Structures are given as structure tokens and as C-alpha cells.
Amino acid sequence: MMHAAALFLLGCGPAVEKTPVDTDVNDAAITAAINQDVEFIAEDFLAHRPMRGFPHQMPVDEAYLWQDRIVEYFETTLGPVVGYKTGGHNPGPGFATFPAEGIRGVILGKMIFPSGTRITLDQTRRGFLEADFAFRVGSETINSAKTDLEVLAGLDAIIPFAEVPDPYYEEGSRSINGTIASNMGSRLGFVGVPVVISPTQEWLQKINNFTFAVHDEHGKLIDEGSIQGWYKPLQVVVWLRDQLHRSGKQLKPGDLLSLGNIGILRQLHENSPRGPAYRSDEFILSYYGLLDRPVNVSIRIDRDS
Secondary structure (H helix, E strand, O other): OOOHHHHHHHHOOOOOOOOOOOHHHHHHHHHHHHHHHHHHHHHHHHOOOOEOOOOOOOOHHHHHHHHHHHHHHHHHHHOOEEEEEEEOOOOOOOOOOOOOOOEEEEEEHHHEEEOOOEEEHHHOOOOEEEEEEEEEEOOHHHHOOOOHHHHHHOEEEEEEEEEEOOOOEOOOOOOHHHHHHOHHHOOEEEEOOOEEOOOOHHHHHHHHHOEEEEEOOOOOEEEEEEOOOOOOHHHHHHHHHHHHHHOOOOOOOOOEEEOOOOOOEEEOOOOEOOEOOOOOOEEEEEEEOOOOOOEEEEEEEEOOO
């Protein structure tokens, strides 16, 4: 058995020289690897390939910085930023790949089409028809607004809005950070004629109580609902604004703000986990109670192309 003195002497031998770790070089390598992954995801999305996973662990606010990076890649093809979208604010179980507080993405110019635009099934791979609700920013005062009427004063119009997201990811690869970094798989948005609004109690009542429905091209009711009990639109605007502020962004006049689905989703493709494919040739979303007539936006599906 080795004596304690011998053990002590062994422990007092010359120190082993350690190679210093250059943390700057290591951080730069990690950043370069993440950037390459984001570039690959952007290429996948634009080529209609399944987007690969984003396995990097980081705080949500950092993931939004990588969303900014993917938007830079997208802008060359999809045009400049024209607004923002959000989701996950409706009651009930949340989405496993959304942050618990909600999620936001970026809307680019060439993602937006006028109401009645025809789309073909091959424009998406996992696309689904989504009834939404949107505002347009009218004033930079929206960035400091506190009361509901002040928020409303920073908006100038309601935009009838429907969307076709395309969350096409490699099987089993989707994550919260990946959904953020991939810009939520946002693909196509459709806008109707703006409804001009005013900062009044009457408009607050209308915005918090309007109803909506989706019909097909023959007038057949697909589904209907009420915004009351779903989400409060101005509260979602404030959340989206504050989330953007955390990322150093300010809203500006003309920005389109899509507040997320209002409960009517229909899958375009067969063999989808969202249910059977939508068979009609048009998806017409109408809002009731904002004006003395319905206001709407529609998406037409060209099944022959």
C-alpha cells in the first residue's frame, strides 16, 4: 500500500500544462455553424423541400435573432418586410412548437396577394387554409400607446386576412427554436379591401365582438365563430408590439399585423395530420358586425394546374 507521504509527493509533481481555450474562436465557430444551418433552412423553404431541424439550444430572444437572419436570406426572393404575424394567443391547449407566451414572424412583400388570387396545390407542401384577422399600422404612436383607445389611434384599418402557411419540416425535427428561426413556415397571405377605423368606443365594441364565417364558392357554410372568447385583438397587437421592442424593432405606418388564426383551418393536401383535404375551389372568409355589410377576403384554388 502506498504511504500517505508518497501520495502527497505525487500530488506535488509538476503541473500538467493545459492548452488555453480561445472562447472567441469557439463562439465564432458556433455562430458560423448556426448561420449555415439557417441558410440551409432558407434554401429548403424556397425550394419547397422539407426544412431540416434546428437543434441549437438558446433563449427564445436569441432564436428571434436567427429569424432576422433567415429573413435576410428570404428578402432577395420574397421582397422587403411589410409587416408581422403572430400566433398562439387563442385559449385552449398551446402548440408544442410555439413558445408558451405566443410566437411572432415576419411578413415579406411577395408573400402577400390580393383577395381572390388563385393558388395551385403545388405552391405548398403542407399548406393549409387559415382564417385570420389583421390590422394596418397608421401612426408611430402605436409604439408608446398604453390604453385601448391609444392603441386604436395608432392603427388606421382592419385588413381582411387569410393565410396559407406551409410548415413543411423533416419528420420529427420541429422545435420551438426551429419554428421561430424558420419564420413559422410562412408562405402566402391574402388581403381584402381595408376597413378604415377610428379610435372610438364604438369601434372598440365592434372589434371585440365581431363574428365571422367561411363559405365555399357555392355559398355553403364551412364554419363560423365569434372573436369574443377567442382572443382580444388589441391585446394581441400590444403583445406583438412589445415582443418586437424586445428585439429592437419599432412598428411603422403601413405595417401589416396579422394576429393569428380565428379557429377555421382547412388542409389543402391529402394525408395530413390536420384532417381530410379541403375539396372546394374557394375559401371565403367574411367578418360581420364591423360595417353594415360583410367584409371579406377569399382564396381560390386552381385544381387544374
